[in-house]
Amino acid sequence: MTDPAPTDLAPTDTAPSDTAATGFAVWARYFEANLSRHERLDALIPWSSRSTLPGATVVALARSLQRFELGESGEGKNLRAKARRRHDAEYDAALTLFIAEEQKHSALFGRALTRFGAERLTSHWSDAAFVVLRRLMGLRTEITLFLIAETTAMGYFDALGRSADPVIRGVARRVTTDEIEHVRFQIDQLRVGFETTPRAGRMLAALAASVVAVAAATVVAVDHGPAMRACGLGRALFWRRALSTFGRAARSSFLLDGEAELIHGPSVDSAVLTIRSAPDNTRQVANE
Numbered sequence: 001m002t003d004p005a006p007t008d009l010a011p012t013d014t015a016p017s018d019t020a021a022t023g024f025a026v027w028a029r030y031f032e033a034n035l036s037r038h039e040r041l042d043a044l045i046p047w048s049s050r051s052t053l054p055g056a057t058v059v060a061l062a063r064s065l066q067r068f069e070l071g072e073s074g075e076g077k078n079l080r081a082k083a084r085r086r087h088d089a090e091y092d093a094a095l096t097l098f099i100a101e102e103q104k105h106s107a108l109f110g111r112a113l114t115r116f117g118a119e120r121l122t123s124h125w126s127d128a129a130f131v132v133l134r135r136l137m138g139l140r141t142e143i144t145l146f147l148i149a150e151t152t153a154m155g156y157f158d159a160l161g162r163s164a165d166p167v168i169r170g171v172a173r174r175v176t177t178d179e180i181e182h183v184r185f186q187i188d189q190l191r192v193g194f195e196t197t198p199r200a201g202r203m204l205a206a207l208a209a210s211v212v213a214v215a216a217a218t219v220v221a222v223d224h225g226p227a228m229r230a231c232g233l234g235r236a237l238f239w240r241r242a243l244s245t246f247g248r249a250a251r252s253s254f255l256l257d258g259e260a261e262l263i264h265g266p267s268v269d270s271a272v273l274t275i276r277s278a279p280d281n282t283r284q285v286a287n288e
C-alpha cells in the first residue's frame, strides 16, 4: 500500500472555479465533492498491516487518539441550531457537511484505536470543558473555538503524518487534508460574522481568542506531549507553531488583514476533486 502523494494532501494553487456560487454554496459544493477524495484516500490506509511500533509509543499514541476520537464525534446539534437562526440554507448545508467530516475523523481515529487494541473514551475533562464553553456562547464564539482547536492541532497532525506506523501516517495525512480546508471554512464564517463589528470590537475579540489559543496550545502540548515526542515533535516547537498558525488565521478571521472579500472559499477546486476521483485517476494515485 502506498502513502497518498503529497500533491493530494496540500492545498493546490488552482483558483476555485466555483465563482458562480454565492455565499456559502461554494463550501457546500466543496464538502460534497470532498466525499470522493475521502473514498480515495481512505482506500490507501493499510488497515490490515501490523504495527511495529514499540509498546510505549503505542500507549502514547492511543491515549492521544482517544481524545481526538471523542472530541470529533459530536453531532453538532447545538451548533446547527444556532446557525439556523441566520436563515441561510447554503450555510446550513455547508455546516452539516462539515460536522459529518469531523465525525468521519472520529471514526478513523476509532478504527486506529481498535487496531492498537485500545478502548474508546466515553468522557474526558478537556472534551467536557470544550463542549460546555461552546454551548454557553454564541455562534461566532463557537466557530472561534473550532478555529483555535483546528489551528493549534495542525502542527501535531503534521507530525503524526510522519509517524513510522503506516496507518497512523495515513489517518493523519487524510485528516490533515480536511483540516486545512476546515480552517479556511472557519475563517470565512468569522469574516461574515464580524462584517458589521467595528474594528475595536474585532480587535477585542481577537485578543480574547488569542488568550484562549495560548491556553489551548498549552493543554494540547501537555496532554499529547508523549505522542508528539514519539513522532519527533517537541512540545516547545509544537507550541510556537500552533500559535503562529492561529495568529495568521486570526488576522483574517477578525478582518484585521485589510482584505475586502469576505468569503475566500476552499483552496481546492471542487470540480478538480471530483475529476481526480474518477477510476483511472484513482489507480494512478494508488500506484504513485
Ligand SMILES: [Fe+2]
Pocket (backbone or CB within 6 Å): 072, 101, 102, 105, 175, 179
Ligand atoms: Fe477533525
Ligand SMILES: [Fe+2]
Pocket (backbone or CB within 6 Å): 102, 150, 178, 179, 182
Ligand atoms: Fe476540523
